[in-house]
Amino acid sequence: MAVxxxxxARRSGTSTAVVSYVMNNGPRPVAPATRERVLAAAAELxxxxxxxxxxxxxxxxxxxxxxxxxxxxxxxxxxxxxIERALDRRDTLMMTGNAGYRPDRQQHLxxxxxxxxxxxxxxxxxxxxxxVAAEAxxxxxxxxxxxxxxVPGKAPLVSADNDAAVRAAVEHxxxxxxxxxxxxxxxxxxxxxAERRDAWHRLVSSAGLEPLLLRCDYSRDAAARLTxxxxxxxxxxxxxxxxxxxxxxxVLAAASAAGLAVPARLALxxxxxxPDSAYTAPALSVTEQPLDDMAERAVALLLDREPPxxxxxxxxxxxxxxxxxxx
Amino acid sequence: MAVxxxxxARRSGTSTAVVSYVMNNGPRPVAPATRERVLAAAAELxxxxxxxxxxxxxxxxxxxxxxxxxxxxxxxxxxxxxIERALDRRDTLMMTGNAGYRPDRQQHLxxxxxxxxxxxxxxxxxxxxxxVAAEAxxxxxxxxxxxxxxVPGKAPLVSADNDAAVRAAVEHxxxxxxxxxxxxxxxxxxxxxAERRDAWHRLVSSAGLEPLLLRCDYSRDAAARLTxxxxxxxxxxxxxxxxxxxxxxxVLAAASAAGLAVPARLALxxxxxxPDSAYTAPALSVTEQPLDDMAERAVALLLDREPPxxxxxxxxxxxxxxxxxxx
DNA sequence: ATGGCAGTTCTAATCGTTTAGATGAGAAGA
DNA sequence: TCTTCTCATCTAAACGATTAGAACTGCCAT
Numbered sequence: 001m002a003v004x005x006x007x008x009a010r011r012s013g014t015s016t017a018v019v020s021y022v023m024n025n026g027p028r029p030v031a032p033a034t035r036e037r038v039l040a041a042a043a044e045l046x047x048x049x050x051x052x053x054x055x056x057x058x059x060x061x062x063x064x065x066x067x068x069x070x071x072x073x074x075x076x077x078x079x080x081x082x083i084e085r086a087l088d089r090r091d092t093l094m095m096t097g098n099a100g101y102r103p104d105r106q107q108h109l110x111x112x113x114x115x116x117x118x119x120x121x122x123x124x125x126x127x128x129x130x131x132v133a134a135e136a137x138x139x140x141x142x143x144x145x146x147x148x149x150x151v152p153g154k155a156p157l158v159s160a161d162n163d164a165a166v167r168a169a170v171e172h173x174x175x176x177x178x179x180x181x182x183x184x185x186x187x188x189x190x191x192x193x194a195e196r197r198d199a200w201h202r203l204v205s206s207a208g209l210e211p212l213l214l215r216c217d218y219s220r221d222a223a224a225r226l227t228x229x230x231x232x233x234x235x236x237x238x239x240x241x242x243x244x245x246x247x248x249x250x251v252l253a254a255a256s257a258a259g260l261a262v263p264a265r266l267a268l269x270x271x272x273x274x275p276d277s278a279y280t281a282p283a284l285s286v287t288e289q290p291l292d293d294m295a296e297r298a299v300a301l302l303l304d305r306e307p308p309x310x311x312x313x314x315x316x317x318x319x320x321x322x323x324x325x326x327x
Numbered sequence: 328m329a330v331x332x333x334x335x336a337r338r339s340g341t342s343t344a345v346v347s348y349v350m351n352n353g354p355r356p357v358a359p360a361t362r363e364r365v366l367a368a369a370a371e372l373x374x375x376x377x378x379x380x381x382x383x384x385x386x387x388x389x390x391x392x393x394x395x396x397x398x399x400x401x402x403x404x405x406x407x408x409x410i411e412r413a414l415d416r417r418d419t420l421m422m423t424g425n426a427g428y429r430p431d432r433q434q435h436l437x438x439x440x441x442x443x444x445x446x447x448x449x450x451x452x453x454x455x456x457x458x459v460a461a462e463a464x465x466x467x468x469x470x471x472x473x474x475x476x477x478v479p480g481k482a483p484l485v486s487a488d489n490d491a492a493v494r495a496a497v498e499h500x501x502x503x504x505x506x507x508x509x510x511x512x513x514x515x516x517x518x519x520x521a522e523r524r525d526a527w528h529r530l531v532s533s534a535g536l537e538p539l540l541l542r543c544d545y546s547r548d549a550a551a552r553l554t555x556x557x558x559x560x561x562x563x564x565x566x567x568x569x570x571x572x573x574x575x576x577x578v579l580a581a582a583s584a585a586g587l588a589v590p591a592r593l594a595l596x597x598x599x600x601x602p603d604s605a606y607t608a609p610a611l612s613v614t615e616q617p618l619d620d621m622a623e624r625a626v627a628l629l630l631d632r633e634p635p636x637x638x639x640x641x642x643x644x645x646x647x648x649x650x651x652x653x654x
Numbered sequence: 655a656t657g658g659c660a661g662t663t664c665t666a667a668t669c670g671t672t673t674a675g676a677t678g679a680g681a682a683g684a
Numbered sequence: 685t686c687t688t689c690t691c692a693t694c695t696a697a698a699c700g701a702t703t704a705g706a707a708c709t710g711c712c713a714t
Binding site: 002046048049050051052053055056061063071072074077078080081084093094095096097098111112113114115116117139140220224249250252253255256257275276278279280281282283321 | 329375376377378379380382383388390398399401404405407408411420421422423424425438439440441442443444466467547548551576577579580582583584602603605606607608609610648
Binding site: 002004005006016017019020021023024026027028049050051052053054055056057058 | 702
């Protein structure tokens with residue numbers, strides 16, 4: 001059915017070797033006249049090299065596996081796109097799998113990807129889950145965690161500097177005159193969220209302010225329910241830093257439903273900086289993660305012989321309406 | 328480096344054929360005692376079948392290519408997840424590529440996927456772009472368009488019944504007492520958006536109402552700008568059906584910024600029904616697309632010998648706050 | 655003429671699995 | 685004892701591309 005090297009060779013009156021040399025500007029030269037004949041034959045027949053065969057022979061597939069916690073989450077979706085662009089620059093394809101926050105699914109995906117002989121593995125997981133990359137590393141497949149790494153974790157981690165970002169957020173809210181600055185974290189935070197919480201706790205405590213720590217699941221729904229309870233109970237603080245945009249959007253929805261004015265009665269900043277955050281009502285103030293840089297770094301670590309070791313730019317503060325700014 | 332069939336065969340004192348038969352519950356039976364030895368050897372060595380080699384021999388890879396317009400758009404992201412689940416049920420992996428609404432990128436991705444010998448191709452494109460699946464179909468690779476199909480298009484289309492959905496939306500808004508029901512469409516609508524617009528136009532016209540048609544890009548940004556202009560010019564209608572959630576979210580953001588109350592001064596319904604729509608302020612009323620059913624249907628069309636020909640369930644109306652309902 | 659040397663091209667082994675055909679060992683039937 | 689049959693297993697040929705090593709052309713210098 002499909003056109004093979006042998007077909008092109010027959011048509012052009014040469015051998016498969018010569019055709020291969022022409023196709024890859026191969027390791028050996030080919031006479032100009034022959035090259036022409038081969039190219040003409042390939043074009044006529046509509047020859048398309050079979051990457052599976054090449055992969056078997058070469059031991060490298062040009063495909064990287066991406067294990068994603070949840071592509072429906074705009075933060076992970078944006079990260080996935082950045083990774084895709086970084087891979088595309090290296091002419092590498094991407095297999096994707098959503099683990100849906102479930103460790104067993106993560107494991108399952110890793111095994112499927114290894115069987116498919118991926119050249120590398122990128123794991124973007126939320127909190128929780130074991131060292132899924134370990135199996136890949138043992139099998140000799142380069143792997144990298146992005147955003148979060150389990151402990152212990154056998155593969156390197158690429159993540160942004162959350163400390164500086166949270167510092168900027170806290171200082172910004174204090175600049176708006178707030179003294180009760182709460183933090184909304186995850187249920188069992190770890191990784192970047194824990195870093196953010198730590199940074200907040202340190203800053204608020206050392207300023208002599210009371211650190212009010214809230215926790216809920218990383219879903220809009222959970223954050224909305226929590227917010228509704230706090231408002232009903234009259235214990236809503238005047239300023240809040242949400243660990244993730246998703247949670248902040250849930251907070252915003254519940255505040256709107258309960259008639260609590262943002263930013264007048266509640267100043268809000270969240271820490272992802274997804275594209276969505278610019279289109280909430282009011283627009284969310286955020287600390288924006290340098291996703292493109294993180295992705296480029298991660299992919300370089302996987303595929304390039306000499307990965308860059310420049311440090312990652314920190315997340316930066318993007319003030320919009322929800323913190324009390326006009327913009 | 329990697330453990331092969333031959334290694335397992337040597338270790339268990341059998342041949343590669345027997346090992347293969349054991350691994351696949353092969354086409355021939357194996358004596359129980361031998362089977363045990365083989366399984367033990369495979370476990371000890373940590374054997375993992377090489378799917379690339381299997382693919383070369385079998386001519387089938389167990390991988391499907393998904394060409395997506397834009398995974399950052401929650402509607403497409405949700406659709407992609409549904410497709411992934413449908414594929415997973417058939418033990419099939421997925422390669423993903425985002426075309427970013429650019430026809431040349433679509434074409435490029437299709438070619439990469441074909442070279443990777445995918446077993447099938449799912450194309451989820453927005454308006455515009457040529458018949459990218461044509462090349463795949465000619466190469467004998469089954470393909471299917473989901474959501475939108477270019478004209479002419481060589482592959483079948485899986486799409487929901489938009490007519491019934493829009494009818495429900497228009498009738499619902501009329502039930503709230505609205506008589507000026509505008510429609511916000513895309514810049515050069517086609518496919519599902521055009522269907523929605525047609526349905527709206529027919530219904531509104533036949534009710535003797537004036538059909539006000541608005542157009543802008545499918546981005547939140549564009550919709551927000553258009554809305555701001557309309558509000559400033561005092562020409563904002565009292566009720567609006569947005570073709571997509573993204574546009575509706577842009578409308579909502581601009582209305583909030585300009586202080587235009589939703590739903591009191593503007594009743595809004597949009598036509599995708601993404602998860603996001605429940606968490607806007609106020610919550611968006613939508614007609615919800617049956618994404619899981621669409622995905623299952625599309626994948627069945629690609630991979631199953633006898634695809635189902637039951638008709639697709641229609642999108643259904645989910646009334647929330649933005650249309651004027653209390654819920 | 656003849657050996658050597660580029661410059662080309664061909665032959666065939668290889669990657670790891672699958673599987674049809676050949677082979678072998680035993681059991682049952684003549 | 686000698687077929688005949690059934691099971692279980694082995695041998696080896698694919699799948700399509702890559703690439704060393706062999707082989708074949710001219711051409712020049714001896």
